[in-house]
Amino acid sequence: MNMNSQKVTIAGFGGQGVMMIGQMLAYAATEENMHTLWFPSYGPETRGGTANCSVTISKKEINSPVFAKADTVIALNLPSYMKFAPKVQQGGILLYNESLITNPIQPEGIRVIGVPINDIAIKLGNPKVANMVIMGAYLELTHLFSEEAIVKVLKKLLGKGKEHLIDINIEAIKAGREHILKTRGQSC
Amino acid sequence: MNQIVYKKTKGLTDTELSYCPGCTHGIIHKLIGEILEELNVIDRSIGVASVGCSVFSYYYFNCDMQQAAHGRSCAVATGIKRSRPDSIVFTYQGDGDLGSIGIAEAIHAANRGENITVILANNAIYGMTGGQMAPTTLIGQKTTTSQAGRSEALHGLPMKISEIFAQIPKAAYVERVSLHNPQHVLKAKKALKKAFTYQMEKKGFTMIEFISTCPVNWGMTPNEALKWAKESMIEYFPLGVYKDSGDEHE
Amino acid sequence: MGKVLMKGNEAIALAAVKGGCDAFFGYPITPQNEIPEFLSKYMNEHGKVFVQAESEVAAINMVYGAAGSGVRAMTSSSSPGIALKQEGISYIAAAELPCLIVNVMRGGPGLGGIQPSQADYKQITRGGGNGDYQVIAFAPENLQETVDVVKESFEIADFYRNPVMIAVDGLIGQMMEPVDLDRPIRKRNLEEKKWATTGQSTGENRRIVTSIHLDPYDLERHSMKLFAKYQKIKENEQRYELINMKDAQFIIVAYGSMSRICRSSIELLSEQGIKVGMIRPITIWPYPKKAFDEIPASVKGILCAELSTGQMIDDVLISNNGRWKVNFFGRTGGVLPEPEEIVEAIKKMMGEV
Amino acid sequence: MPKGRVSFDIEKCKGCMLCVEVCPKKILVLDKVSLNKKGYNIIKVIDPDNCIGCAFCAIMCPDSVITVEKDKG
DSSP states (O other): OOSSEEEEEEEEEETSOHHHHHHHHHHHHHHTTOEEEEEEEEOSOSSEEEEEEEEEEESSOOOOSOOSSEEEEEEOSHHHHHHHGGGEEEEEEEEEETTTOOSOOOOTTSEEEEEOHHHHHHHHTOGGGHHHHHHHHHHHHHOSSOHHHHHHHHHHHTOTTTGGGHHHHHHHHHHHHHHHHHHHHHHO | OEEEEEOOOTTBOSSOOOSOTTOTHHHHHHHHHHHHHHTTOGGGEEEEEOSSGGGGGGGTBSSEEEEOOTTOHHHHHHHHHHHOTTSEEEEEEEHHIIIIITHHHHHHHHHHTOSOEEEEEEOSSBTTTTSBOOTTOOBTOOBTTBTTOBOHHHHOOOOOHHHHHHTSTTEEEEEEEEOSSHHHHHHHHHHHHHHHHHHHTTOOEEEEEEEOOOHHHHTSOHHHHHHHIIIIIHHHSOOEEEEEHHHHHO | OOOEEEEHHHHHHHHHHHTTOOEEEEOOOTTOTHHHHHHHHHHHHTTOEEEEOSSHHHHHHHHHHHHHTTSOEEEEEOHHHHHHTHHHHHHHHHTTOOEEEEEEEBSOSTTOOSSBOOTTHHHHHHOSSSSSOOOEEEOOSSHHHHHHHHHHHHHHHHHHTSEEEEEEEHHHHHOEEEEOTTOOOOOOOOOOOTTSOOSOOOGGGOOOOOOOOOSHHHHHHHHHHHHHHHHHHHHHOOOEEEESOTTOSEEEEOOHHHHHHHHHHHHHHHHTTOOEEEEEESEEESOOGGGGGGOOTTOOEEEEEESSSSSHHHHHHHHHTTSSEEEEEEOOTTOOOOHHHHHHHHHHHHTTO | OOSEEEEEOGGGOOOOOHHHHHOTTOOEEEEEEEEOTTSOEEEEESOGGGOOOOOHHHHHOTTOOEEEEEEOO
16 A cells, blocks of 8 residues: 555545545545645536546645546446446555445456445435445545544534534444455455 | 326437436426427427526437527527527526526517527526526525525515516516426416417417426425425415416407 | 645635735636635625626626726636626726636537636637737646735736736636645735726816727727737746756646646656656746747757647747747647656657657 | 326436325335435335326426326226
8 A cells, every 4th residue: 555645536426425535535634734636527417427536645746636547446336437447556446336336347456345335324324424434445445544534524524514414424434444344354 | 908197208308317306307398398299399399408407408308409508598599490480499598597697688589579488497596506696596595605695785686587578568478387296287387388389379489487496406305395496486486477468469 | 824625716716815806706607616606705704895797798897897996806707708708808908907817717619518628728818809908817737826826916917907817727626735825925016096986086087997999099009008018018927837857858838737737747757767847837928938948958849738729839839939849739628638648749759859 | 996007217216206295195105225226216106006097296207207007997
C-alpha cells in the first residue's frame, strides 16, 4: 500500500452518495494536513444517470487531478463497475456493491471484493447509508484513515440539522468493516 | 376476454425517462403523448424542448423535435410553425425557461398569436441546476439562492404566468391545471387536448400551465411534494381557465 | 486562517468578497452554481447586493449599472451564459467600467455539455462583442492561484477601468482542494472614481456613463485611447510560469487544468530520460509573449496542449514567430486527457524533428 | 372474480409510490426488500383479487410502468 499517494475513484448513479464518500476522504486527508484533491464528474441527472468522483491523497503536491489508473475503484452499480473495473492499477483493489452487481467478471492481478451494501443498509434500517457501508469496507481494506478520523469528518458534514443521522451512519461504517473482517477470514 | 384500460401511449418512445422518482414531468409527458395519439397527429407534430430537466424530452416524444437554447423555445417554435404551418407545434418549458430568461420570447409569440401550444411545467424551482429560486418560487420557500426563504422585499412576488398571458389579446386559450391526484390529471388532460384542438383549428396561441413538483430539490418524498403543491402552490396559483377565445366567438 | 478544504466555486465566491465585491448579479448555469448560491446568502447577511437576474444578458447589464455607479460589481457564468453577455462586456469596456467576470468554462459549441473545457479562448482573448476592445483575462491552474487572482482582480479592474475575466474550466470550479484565503495581494494606488454616477452631481460636473460616439473622429479618438490602455496592459501585466526549462528538449505550452495534467506528463517523461519544460500562461490576455524569449537553445520543438480543437495555438504561433516547430495536442467536448496521452504526443514529435 | 388486473414493468419502476397513494383498494405496497437493476425498490401488488381496474395507479405513474386490464362485463 503506497502511503505516499492514494488514488481512489468512486462511481455509481446519482443519489447513491458517491460524492460524499470521496469528499469525506478529502476532508480526512485535510484534517491530517496531507495534500488532497477531489473532483466530480456527473451527468445532468441528480437521480439515476451516472455519477463518479476521484480523490487523490498525497504527501506531496498533487499535479494532475486526472489519473489513468486508480489504486482503488469503488463501484456501486453495474454500469460503473463495467466502466471503471479496467481502471484499477495492478495490485490495486476493486470494491463493488454486491447487492446490485452479482458475480461480475473480475480483471486479473487485482483484489476484487464484493459487499452487499444495500442489503446491509436495509437491515440497519436506512437504505440511504449504503454508501457508508462501503466506506467502512474501504477503511478496513486500506487502513488509509482510522475510523475515528472518518467519524470526525462525518460529524462535521452531518452538522447542520442532520445530527440524527450520525449514529446510523457510524453503524453502517462499522457494519462495512465487520463484513470485510468476516469475509476475509474465508476468502484469503 | 380482458380489455386493456390503460397502457403506455405510442406518443412516447421506449426510452426510459431520466427524471427523478415521482417527478411530474413524467405525467405531463404521458398526457402529451396520449393526446398526440388520440388526435392522430404523432406524425404531424414538431416539439421544441427547452433547457432544464426536460432538455432531453426530445428522446421521449415520438415525433420530430428541436432542442432550443435556454428561454428561446417560443422563438424556435415560431420559426418552425411559420415554415411548416400544417404541422402541430408545441414547446415544453419550465418556469425558469419560460418565466425568467424566455419571458420576452413567450409574450411576443402570444402577442403575435402564433398558432402554437406552450406547455409550462411550473414547479417553482430550477431543477436541473440544483434547486435555485425561480420566478414562481413562493414567498418563504427556501431554495439554494433564497436560503432564508424568498422575501417579497428582496425578490418580489411569485409570477402569475397564466394570468399575465391571459391579458394578451391574441392568446386564444390559457388554463392552469394540476396533477396532484388522478381526477386532476384527467382534468389536465382535457385542458391540454383543448389547447391542441384550438391549434388544429388555427385559433392561435394556447398555453397550459401545469402545477408541478420537484421532490428532490424541495426535499420531500414524491407524495409529500404533490400534497405541498396542492396545499401551498394552488393557493397562490389558482387553477382554472384564464382565457378562452372560444367563448368570444360562440 | 490556514488551509481550508473548499470547492472551487465556493473559494471563488469567498475570494471575490475578500477582494471587495459589493454587488453580484448572476443566473443559474452548471457548472458555476455554487458561486451565486454562496453569494445569495453571504451578500444579504453582510448588507451587500445580490440579484439573481432573469437572464445572463440582464445580469451583465446590472453589472454595467452598478460598476457605472462606482461600486465593485461582478457576475459569474459558464460558456453559453458568457456568450449571452458579450454585448454587455463590449459596452462595459467601451464605457471604461471596472468589473469582474468569472467564466467557469464547459464544453461547447451550443448547449454543449457540462464537463470542463477551454474552447472559449478565442471569444475571451479576441473579444466576443463588437468593436476594438479587450478584456484582461486570467487562467489560473489550481484553487490557490484562482483565489489569489480573484482577490486581486478588482484592484486591476479599478486601476485600468476595464473588465477583468477569470477564465477557469468546470474542473477547477467543481474540484475541492485546501486553500488559504488570506494570502496578501498586491494593492494598486487607485484614484477616486470621479467618473461614477453617484447621483450627487448636476450642471456641468454631471457624470455620464456612455459608449455612444456618433462622430467617427470622436469614436476613433476614444478607440485610440482604449488602444493605448491595452498597450500599457500588454507591457505591464503579462504573467506566466516557466517550469523545468533548463536544457529542455521540448516545451509544452498549456494553461489551466491542461497545464496541471501536463505537469504529470513532464514527470513521466523525465523518468524516461526525456527533458520537457513548460510555459504556463497565467494571463491569456495579455498573452505572455515574453516567455518565448526565455526558451533555451536546447529546445527542438513546442507542443501546444489545450482542452479544445486548437485556439491558443494561434498565439503560440505568433509568439514563436517561426523559431521552433510547433505541434498541437487537444481533447475537447469536456474530455480530460490522461497524462500518458501528452507523453505520447511528445514522443511522436521526437520522431519528427 | 377480480374485475381488473395490473401489470408492472418493474425494471422501469423508480419506487416513487405515487400509485400506492391513489389505489382505492390499497393493494399496492413498496417492496422494501427486492431491488430492480437500477437499484430502486419496486412496487408489489399484495392482493390482486381486489383490483377493480380503475387505472388510478397507471394515470399517476410518471414512468408508464403500469398496464391495466379490465374484465369485459
